[in-house]
Amino acid sequence: VKLKKKKACLSLFFSSTALHLIAFLMQKMCSVWNKLITELTRLSHTFLHVPQLHWIVVEDAPQPTPLVTDFLAASGLTYTHLYKLTPKDRKLQEGDPSWLKPRGAEQRNEGLHWLREMGAAAKGKEAAALEEAVVYFADDDNTYSLQLFEEMRYTYRVSVWPVGLVGGMKFERPVVEDGKVVRFHTGWRPNRPFPIDMAGFAVSLRLILTNPQARFDGDAQMGFLESSFLQHLVTMDDLEPKADLVNLELYSLILSSVF
Template sequence: FLSCLLFPGRLVQKAELIRLSQTFLHVKKLHWIVVEDAANRSKLVADLLAQSGLSYTHLNLPTPTIYKLRESDPNWLKPRGVEQRNRGIQWLRENRELSEEAVVYFADDDNTYSLKLFDEMRWTKRVSVWPVGLVGGLRFERPLVENGKVVGFYTAWKPNRPFPMDMAGFAVALQLLLANREARFDINAERGYLESSLLQSLVSIEELEPRANNCNTVLVWHTRAEKPKLKQEDLLLKEGKGSDVRIEV
């Protein structure tokens, strides 16, 4: 199982979803849970999922107004996608049985994933972990491993967090998530503590399972598409000559 949260209104959304869905087509036994941050599920996403060839569930849940970023806010000011990730967890608790063996991974549509990552996480017993490239102001962040056990973390930003890890750097066994029914992401978590708010209720650092060559191989990257610059489009719009809105981008 993979969950993916979406923020509406991003011009690169369709392109990134197509890239991600075509990666997922190569992953065996995958069910894609897509959660839109919106009051209604969009036609664009619904059509893309229907045409993807993937097993999927399409959900939506708008972020409460008090937690929404304003246009002028930096994207780090408030936690994003918290309620949507929790909605994905809720769906699993309502639709899957404790006896079912699967792995839950919180994927974002603007990351780049090696197919090898999904082979690595498939063997998760509780919580498996690995490095993430191009994140935290570093070339990579990663768990530090000695004798097959995680003993610390290589990170520069807020290293004293309980689990100083990125969302892309861990996967959780479905059975563990279902057995701990109160486990969820905390929307009021301090900046950088969102991952810790879930993991602290599931596992200790000593129980983490290092993957990807004892956390020495990077298999996921925060590449993030650049926000398109539409200066010429804006100029044409002022002249009443904007591009055809009937053509979906």
């Protein structure tokens, strides 16, 4: 495992209320580095308001870039800085549509691998504390409501909620009947095992640690990246709807959470 810097505070990592946010950063051309830093600044300023948050940043690069290294060092956040280069045959080529190949599979898997390494080293009270920690996949180009992070803290296995302005729709959301998720309101391929956006779920760290085979498939077909991971962890019946069981009255909160 390639680790440039571990700045994760162990007391936070082994806190029972910790949120571990895995974010992948694509390789950028020089012309868009300024946009990346703008997005990271906006995101980090949100995260600074979230207690017990650990930001795991994984660059798609052969080594850490100085710009991201310096940014994280000055962010004021507890973070871990990793890197994992996407194999050439899985990279988008110039002119390819953005949906042609899954993005961020290797980097998210690297973040999961790091968490599993840390979990394997935990003993006694530290290991017990991991039972309540939660993992979320936070992309750098999304915007999040602070209340979303409080919702996801109460995740037993996999929690889900609506996501705004995704897939050409005003929102996508779980459809709940009698307290259970029965299907998803989505604009594309509702027959997928889990027709959900990456921003629409959080996972118990305990569940990840006890299912080492759960990974993102870098060869998954379009729209199936989330399913390739979740199908190793839960069934649809296991999903935990948040936001007051996805009540319509809370859409003003959730629609502003991620876009």
